[in-house]
Amino acid sequence: MRTKKVLAFDIDQTLNIAKTPIPDEIAKLLIELLPYYEICPISGQKFEQFLIQIVNPLLENGVHAVALSHLHLFVAQGTQYYQYYPGGYSDKAFQVSITSDRTPYNEKNWHLEYDYPLEKAEVEKLFRVLEESAKETGYWEEDKLAKGDEIIEDRHSMVAFSALGQKAGTEEKYAWDPDTKKRQEIVKKAIEKAPEFQFEIGGTTSINAFKQGMNKKFGMEMMLKELGVKKEDILYFGDMTQPGGNDYPVVEMGIDTITVRSHEDTAYALRGILGVIK
DSSP states (O other), X not given: OTTOOEEEEOOBTTTBSTTSOOOHHHHHHHHHHTTTSEEEEBOSSOHHHHIIIIIHHHHHTTOOGGGGGGBEEEEGGGTEEEEEOTTOGGGTTOOOOGGGOOOOOOGGGEEEEEEOOOOHHHHHHHHHHHHHHHHHTTOOOGGGXXXXXXXXXEOSSSEEEETTOSSSOHHHXXXXXXXXXXXXXXXXXXXXXXXXXXXEEETTTEEEEEETTOSHHHHHHHHHHHHTOOGGGEEEEESOOSTTBTXXXXXXXXXXXXXXXXXXXXXXXXXXXXXXXX
């Protein structure tokens, strides 16, 4: 297992319960793994959600700030990439031993390394197409939204559809479309209306929409380039590895993949990795 250099992860349903911070057990396991691997979450979430779901729980569980230089955030399916510079981006050569780190964490030290945004007209079209498709299939459920929540969200380099919004309860989300058939209907309609875009099913109620080719395959190829590694150096964890799922492009690339159904499955596998290398 130590022949791998990178552990890459989907987030929702893989490292956590959908839309919630990673549990303490996962945070502690990732902290133990940071000295040995580059840790790379890649998801359709926006950057702020990565901080809430991944970074903040790591900090709460005692991660050293300099260790975060080995945590790479591949946001919006990897169409954006953030790296942490413990000494600030102006001091890119800053290096300190993980075990002797006393450098305080500073959220401003996350630096956007690259970005592939959608154009305004593309965002507007995706908003319209997703809303029309959900309404035509009978799955536009605006009446179920929490106050101030929204079904469709602009994530800069992609547009995300969340059928019940971001604030809906976990049980509601799990129950809404467990077999993905509702979202498959929406996606079919959306493709007919906007074939120049891709629409992928992810999480529990989500559909990610983006330019053709800007899926996780693109994100993983950028990961290879940015980290200077090869496909065989990566082990990927995801829950939607079936055809049509947002993790399937990783499988198609030939990257070693572990399919999980929950963060408990992931924790079990990570404990096994630690048992081998320590």
